[in-house]
Amino acid sequence: MVELYRGEQDYSVFSCLVVALQKLLHVFDSTPAFPALQSYVRDVFRPTMKRLGWRPTESDTHLSNMLRSSVISLMGYVESHRYYPRGDFYVAD
DSSP, rough: GGGGGGTOOOOHHHHHHHHHHHHHHHTTTTTTHHHHHHHHHHHHOOOOHHHHHOOTTTTOOOOHHHHHHHHHHHHHHHHHHHHHTTTOOOOOO
């Protein structure tokens, strides 16, 4: 189903996808399926990230700025697990 939204540009739609995918990623975090899910999310949303870029432009709307923030958040979550497996980045009390 997510595949149908490849390249989605509407913030309202994309924000729902981000919430659902973040929950799925969290559920599968410590399972053997997690790397495949990570790869899939990167593959589907990398084009959107490339199109939006890291920095706002003068032609960006408020919604495109919000979309950029959501994409960066999702991709950051996916990428952080490549370098910091679950629990490795928490500081013990």
